[in-house]
Ligand code: NAP
């Protein structure tokens with residue numbers, strides 16, 4: 335009997351897999367063919383929606399610096415599989431739902447971030463930390479268990495995603511500015527909440543890019559005193575407008591040293607190699623510096639920077655699904671969106687070059703109706 339049960343279960347799970355993997359359709363996308371090539375128009379396969387799936391027409395997709403790292407194969411720990419269709423800041427409208435879907439119906443607004451699946455059974459999934467599930471599937475560049483190959487992201491005109499990984503979009507916010515919340519938003523909101531940023535705390539934000547400007551908005555909404563560290567003197571005025579109480583251009587070492595030993599929390603959002611010891615010195619006793627920026631080159635940390643004042647250094651990766659919904663609802667309540675420059679998909683390569691020069695205020699959001707004008 336146990337063998338019979340085993341066989342029945344094996345056949346059932348195989349047939350389920352086959353029925354899930356059977357139907358596919360083609361959709362438009364922009365893909366990179368290798369680490370050196372530009373993104374070009376192409377068509378990609380998507381699975382037909384299964385019973386737990388939501389099919390979404392993509393309206394906007396933000397451009398995250400991670401897209402650029404991945405497209406150019408800059409992360410040795412996460413090699414890129416080509417063709418690569420990036421994009422994990424997705425907002426759109428539901429066009430079809432599977433028979434078991436209960437939270438969405440055609441016509442609803444919907445959003446998708448950096449993950450599209452996880453095992454749902456592990457200790458991390460059980461506490462809403464799907465991003466740490468050992469079997470988590472990223473929105474792009476993860477093995478696609480439905481149709482083979484790798485998953486393809488949001489630089490595309492539609493996508494099919496398991497319901498659990500689809501978020502509700504507040505209806506009072508500008509959609510182009512909501513898209514970046516799905517990565518830049520949750521990646522900064524999560525550590526800011528985790529490390530207890532609130533009124534009366536002194537918070538530093540290093541780098542005023544896509545992530546950094548969201549961190550300033552969240553910390554400001556929570557009532558913290560905020561200091562922005564930037565390499566770009568021309569961002570000073572914006573930093574104040576976004577909610578910073580003080581702005582330090584990091585080349586000014588005198589200004590930096592005035593803050594020694596005074597910060598409760600510092601968030602490092604920098605995408606390129608830089609020295610973090612100078613920021614560790616600025617933490618007060620038991621202060622924390624969290625890294626979210628992901629340059630490939632390892633950081634050199636002086637032990638002394640941590641020993642004195644019992645400082646701590648940590649990292650943070652996006653956020654779980656429930657927390658992402660909480661962040662979207664927080665944004666709805668506080669009227670927070672990303673500051674975006676909306677571009678057509680045809681300008682994506684130009685946008686990447688500008689991102690490298692820190693020349694974006696403060697996130698590119700691709701308007702997917704531009705696919706129709708191709
Ligand atoms: P971004 O918009 O390009 O912003 C990065 C900012 O870093 C720049 O605007 C610039 O700010 C500063 N910067 C750039 N080069 C620098 C250098 N050489 N030295 C010092 N500062 C420099 O990028 P993003 O989309 O916010 O992403 C930032 C990083 O976070 C990327 O590495 C990305 O992969 C990573 N990320 C991590 C997660 C996660 O889950 N942990 C999620 C998303 C993204 P100033 O002009 O103000 O100096």
Ligand code: ZN
Pocket residue numbers: 398399400401422517518
């Ligand atoms: Zn991202």
